[in-house]
Amino acid sequence: MVSSALLGTERRPPHFEELPPAIQEQLGEGGLLDAAALATLYKRAGRQPLQELEPLPAAEGQDRPLPRPVAIRRLAAMLSGFQTAALGEWLRTAASKGWGLPPEHLPALADYARGRAEYRPLVVAAAGRRASWLADLNPEWRFLHEAVSDDPELWTHGNSIQRRSWFRLLRQHEPEVALEALKDVWPSEPAAARVEFLGLLSIGLSPADEEFLESALDDRSKEVRRAAAGLLARLPGSQYGERMAARVWSHLTVTQGLLAVSLPQRVTKAMERDGIDPEPHPGLGKRAWWFRQLVARAPLSTVEPEYLQYKVEGCSPEVLQVAWAEAAVRERSAEWARALLQAEAATENRIAELVRVLPEEEWAAATESLRSRIDLADLVGGLPVPWPAPLAVLVLDQLAKGGTARSWARLASIAARAVPFAVLNHPITREPTGEEDTWRSRLVETLIFRREMYEELS
């Protein structure tokens, strides 16, 4: 019939006898278009459901209960672009309270987290039993495979994301078993994977790892060697630390309030193996640079904070101060951090990192005393959120006095996200902010938004 329609009934008359009898009966004397109309409806009416399709397997597990509708509406508002920066906090809070979320929001969340690595674990947790199920169906959401599982198949046969999360999980619970698993596959892993897994050994790092890390100092890959040296320097009581300390003390003598330094002449093969960089460093003589690296990698237990008060001969005191600041950050030594900050030592921009090493309850006092030396926003911007309450009160009190001067804008945008739940009711949220779009109105809007968010999820 179609070919007859294409060529024209003049040239090719249609053959209706090929049509089903029911159509022929209805057709009578009708022409091609009548036959086509009957055939069209015959076909449409005869449509059958698809057969032999296999339904997808169901995702196993349990769903958590949903929070109140107001909380879900807030989540939807954030996903549509309103106060989206609070999304991570919503997810974290909801997860800690045991709430799930409506599954229809998962596609938007997965799309959001796809390019934002810091959101991925949150979305994986929120997706629950659906995480791996969705990752299997949509290659763009492969990261959802991070859903944690201890199936050893994942280690031997999984993709790189599954292997990484498997290894991280095992390392958290049984670090020595994880090390053995890594040793098994180590020789056959490419350099990039070796660097990545080495990085994960920082979880639960202990003397049991030393032997393996020592051997990694002879790895083919420079990146692997550097990563191994970095880990060894963090290991208390290691041979690596002893070697470094011995090198330091061969160039340093202490006599009655005086530190006498004789800078090293060269970088030995053994020093290079331990990660000392022989290439020159901008702004520093190369011998002073070598010495600074040695001091920075030696254990702080072999030196005393009083040395900060001593005179230094043979090099600038700043070389030692910066090295100790680096060591204090690496070893998270509150004692040394306190001493370095009090001595107003040179740190090469490590003040905020040193404050971070102090116990939380000291942050407010340290901030108060350091604010004349360093911009407040630089100082508190690197601290983990949420802040302890006294620090949050100190910063908000300051901002409340700040009117609308533009210089406070950066501190305000940091504080908006960092103030803990207990301080979200600060008096600044009840002061009028005016109609205009200022840092002040944005700060207050965000604080109130977060306060309502916590209340809804409680």
Add this chain to the structure above:
Amino acid sequence: MLSGVAWDVEQVLGLAPDAAAAKAGQGQARVGKWSAAGCSERALWGLCQGSGKQPYQTMVELAGPAFRCSCPSRKFPCKHALGLMLLWSAGGLPADDEPEWVTSWLAERSSRAERSAERAEKKPGEVADPLAAQQRAARRADRVSAGMAELQSWLDDQIRRGLSGFDQRGYSELSRLAARMVDAQAPGVAGAVRRAAAVVGRGHGWPGELLEELSLIHLTVSAHDRLAELPPSLADTVQSRIGWTVETARVLAEGEKVEDDWLVLGRVIEPDDRLTVRRLWLRGASTGRLGLILNFAPAGRQLDPLPARPGEYVPGVLSYYPGALPMRALLTQTAPRTAAPRPSGLTPKQALAAYVESLAADPWNERWPLVLADVRPAVNGDGWALVDATGGLELLPGIDPWKLLAVSAGDPVTVAGEWNRAGFKPMTCWDGDRPVVLS
């Protein structure tokens, strides 16, 4: 719109002129931003401190709705009006007596409305000069008949000489023909011709598809020729396919009336360059009757707010347009919307059978609302399908399946959607008893 019932957030944000205003409005929806704010049965009001000395006076009349704000914003409604409505929808406005500045505005509005009503004078559907109207209708009928005759001879010509070469000339010729049908005051047929034009040259099977489309146009024309012989309801169907519209007032006065709690199965919005169309599908809780509420808005303008959200009941009366397959209707709401349980549904096999039954009544019927119960998602070639033991229905190619997939997670799920030959378009599904809007 019932003024006594607060709108929900989605409805309020639907009024925003753009996304920026919606966002700014949410920023204003806070008690602290407002003073002397309140609401009555018919209006909301409040003072919002802006950058100027005087606070802005913001008011909203709920019927309509209508807005006034003394702020300089050129957006309409402005963020203050939106914020005030959001605050109200969250229960954040106290009931109060209308202050003078609000009552005077409302009075001004209602007197203006009366004046324009006086000017219009006649009620809709009431014809000023019955004789002239009859003459107009007769002239139109003549014009339609002439158009149908022209169309039929064009169709016969094409079939006699053949459709080959149509991939070159077909689109422009069919577009020209569609324009002729608009001139002939047969816009329904013009639409069918445009749909046929869209098929030309698309994929390998286009000649067969084109023949199907043309044969159904032919069916319309033949039915028009013998309109007087057809049963009255089928004649109405043919007339509506040709493009005769029945006035709203006549539908309300003469149309079949069914009272029920109408479950909102879902909605489909089709944006277009010129006109946005919204199809809202309803199903009666006790009668099981189906209904379709059509809404139109010029591009860039807002559609009316929904009477209820998908998955809720609207108690009310449907007045059906005439036809062999009563479907399109007008809704007169009689009580506030209420929550509804998860609806019952069909298997894919039963669902297809229901669509086939509708074809028997109206062979041109293209869309049909379906509720599928306990179906599970399956991969179907490059696309997706919903299946159970009786078989499966393919999802419409190109739709975003992910919300539906995420809700199901492989478990059986109830889904309401719109079926056409190309596939099933999900509108709403149920996560347990909770309705989830998909489109």
